[in-house]
Amino acid sequence: MNRVIRQEFDVVVVGAGPAGMAAATCAAESGLHVGMVDDNPGIGGQIWRGDTVNSAAEAKPWAQRLAAAKVDVVCGTRVFGNPEAGVLLAERGPDVCELKYRKLVLATGARERFLPFSGWTLPNVMGAGGLQAMVKSGLPIEGKRIVVAGTGPLLLAAAAYLRRHRANVLMVCEQQSWTALLRFGFGLLGHQQKIRQAMSLRRDLGGTPFMPNCWPVEALGTDSLERVVIQRNGKTETIDCDYLACGFHLVPNTEIAELLGCRIRNSYVNVDEFQQTSQADIFGAGEITGIGGLDLSIVEGQIAGFAAAGNKDAARKFFKMQRNMRNFARVMDKTFALRPELKRLASPATIICRCEDVPYSRLSRHTSWRAAKLETRCGMGPCQGRVCGPATRFLFGWSPDSVRPPIFPTSLENLAVVSQPIAEHCGVAGERG
Amino acid sequence: MWKPALTEQVSVSVNGIPLAVPKGTTVAVAVLLKGASCRKSVTGQPRGPLCGMGICFECRVEISGTPHCRSCQIVCEPGMGIRTHE
Numbered sequence: 388m389n390r391v392i393r394q395e396f397d398v399v400v401v402g403a404g405p406a407g408m409a410a411a412t413c414a415a416e417s418g419l420h421v422g423m424v425d426d427n428p429g430i431g432g433q434i435w436r437g438d439t440v441n442s443a444a445e446a447k448p449w450a451q452r453l454a455a456a457k458v459d460v461v462c463g464t465r466v467f468g469n470p471e472a473g474v475l476l477a478e479r480g481p482d483v484c485e486l487k488y489r490k491l492v493l494a495t496g497a498r499e500r501f502l503p504f505s506g507w508t509l510p511n512v513m514g515a516g517g518l519q520a521m522v523k524s525g526l527p528i529e530g531k532r533i534v535v536a537g538t539g540p541l542l543l544a545a546a547a548y549l550r551r552h553r554a555n556v557l558m559v560c561e562q563q564s565w566t567a568l569l570r571f572g573f574g575l576l577g578h579q580q581k582i583r584q585a586m587s588l589r590r591d592l593g594g595t596p597f598m599p600n601c602w603p604v605e606a607l608g609t610d611s612l613e614r615v616v617i618q619r620n621g622k623t624e625t626i627d628c629d630y631l632a633c634g635f636h637l638v639p640n641t642e643i644a645e646l647l648g649c650r651i652r653n654s655y656v657n658v659d660e661f662q663q664t665s666q667a668d669i670f671g672a673g674e675i676t677g678i679g680g681l682d683l684s685i686v687e688g689q690i691a692g693f694a695a696a697g698n699k700d701a702a703r704k705f706f707k708m709q710r711n712m713r714n715f716a717r718v719m720d721k722t723f724a725l726r727p728e729l730k731r732l733a734s735p736a737t738i739i740c741r742c743e744d745v746p747y748s749r750l751s752r753h754t755s756w757r758a759a760k761l762e763t764r765c766g767m768g769p770c771q772g773r774v775c776g777p778a779t780r781f782l783f784g785w786s787p788d789s790v791r792p793p794i795f796p797t798s799l800e801n802l803a804v805v806s807q808p809i810a811e812h813c814g815v816a817g818e819r820g
Numbered sequence: 821m822w823k824p825a826l827t828e829q830v831s832v833s834v835n836g837i838p839l840a841v842p843k844g845t846t847v848a849v850a851v852l853l854k855g856a857s858c859r860k861s862v863t864g865q866p867r868g869p870l871c872g873m874g875i876c877f878e879c880r881v882e883i884s885g886t887p888h889c890r891s892c893q894i895v896c897e898p899g900m901g902i903r904t905h906e
Contacts, residue, residue: 426874426893427873427874427893428846428893428894428895433873437844463893465874498871498873498875499871501870501871508861508865508867509866510857510858510866510867510868511868512870513868513869513870513871513872514870514871514872516871516872516873517869517870517871517872517873518872519872520871520872520873520892521846521848521849521852521869521872521892524844524845524846524848524849524872524892525841525842525844525845525846525849526849526852526853527853610857610866611857611866611868640875741861741867741870741876741878742862742877743862744861744862744863744865768877769877769880769888770875770876770877773875773876774870774871774875774876
């Protein structure tokens with residue numbers, strides 16, 4: 388039987404990654420009653436997933452501060468709706484949570500962008516961060532042959548992580564050219580910390596070849612992946628492997644922000660220097676405001692947490708770091724822009740929408756996301772376009788529709804369970820009016 | 821002689837076959853360890869985890885009678901009966 392669990396907070400933080408943890412901690416340390424909700428089984432987000440939240444050098448102090456600040460952590464709970472201002476609905480197992488807030492901090496992070504190519508739907512073709520997440524969740528990969536491919540700094544981080552877990556990482560294929568990457572390297576000169584990070588990744592990569600101008604064109608295998616064909620400098624090469632870890636940089640998870648009416652600019656949630664969105668009482672922090680990595684996420688989280696608590700002076704102390712790191716985020720977006728050749732990776736038969744198995748040939752005749760959705764069901768499966776949306780945006784230039792609730796599939800029972808209390812709330816509000 | 825403590829194990833079954841995994845292992849990993857794919861797509865293709873973070877829904881399996889569970893987001897608990905499409 389579904390229960391409705393009602394909780395009320397001064398501040399609710401959605402997302403328990405570094406930005407969310409920093410925001411929740413700072414708001415709670417300012418004396419507020421803070422709840423932090425996340426759909427993963429534990430805190431830490433993707434970067435500090437699993438046990439790393441208690442072992443990674445940067446994570447540990449935040450995990451300790453979070454606990455000391457008595458933040459109410461609500462994991463395994465997925466937000467799916469917003470029936471009225473100041474209330475979020477979330478699903479936890481068979482139950483529904485009704486979370487009331489005065490201020491809201493959105494720190495919903497980013498997901499990998501996946502680009503379709505022949506065979507990309509085979510089991511054991513995963514995201515670069517995807518495979519890393521599986522290893523953090525207990526997958527042993529000692530001795531497994533892995534090709535890491537796609538674009539962005541996550542490839543190096545994933546490859547280094549996989550190697551530390553004794554995988555046989557055969558190569559890292561980066562679609563971007565050396566020229567662009569070198570320019571990025573020079574762009575780092577003002578960021579000592581970033582250079583240190585890059586050097587340590589380089590060390591962890593050991594003898595693994597790093598190949599720019601290189602991308603996967605086909606994954607082959609009968610029931611799961613056996614080989615991958617890569618293209619490099621105009622030539623193709625076939626490599627036997629157990630896993631292909633392939634992602635094309637990151638895209639922000641802006642669904643909840645959009646549902647709440649926050650303004651989106653250039654695909655990101657638009658925020659001011661206090662991390663406030665276009666909606667009063669709603670703040671945004673971390674990757675949803677621009678892909679800037681761990682350090683920027685923590686800075687933005689602290690600003691958002693203090694600002695949500697009305698502690699503006701404490702927030703201001705981070706402005707200089709915020710400005711500096713945001714420049715870095717802009718450089719990164721430019722550096723890892725996708726090359727147009729990648730639009731030709733999908734053949735007419737290549738599946739673009741994995742939920743509904745819609746091939747390229749059925750989509751290419753349409754002129755908009757909406758038309759394609761209505762005609763082919765592309766983007767209408769359970770992932771609600773989270774995978775094929777960014778892909779069709781790149782392939783066809785389509786912009787997504789406005790977000791509608793529930794933003795994740797939930798049971799009819801849950802929707803029915805919540806309709807009653809919502810009606811009651813509306814009644815109360817009406818009487819007051 | 822001193823020996824490190826063994827990691828605590830959790831017993832589950834995948835398609836009826838028993839499997840012990842270290843505590844904290846997700847259901848998606850248990851399925852991969854058994855060499856199974858998670859679901860069949862609408863045109864019958866085998867699929868496995870893609871995103872690893874609950875976004876793509878490719879890792880859906882049945883857990884103790886509940887269908888469509890995103891196995892990458894659920895940690896194995898003692899006695900879980902995991903069923904893939906097979």
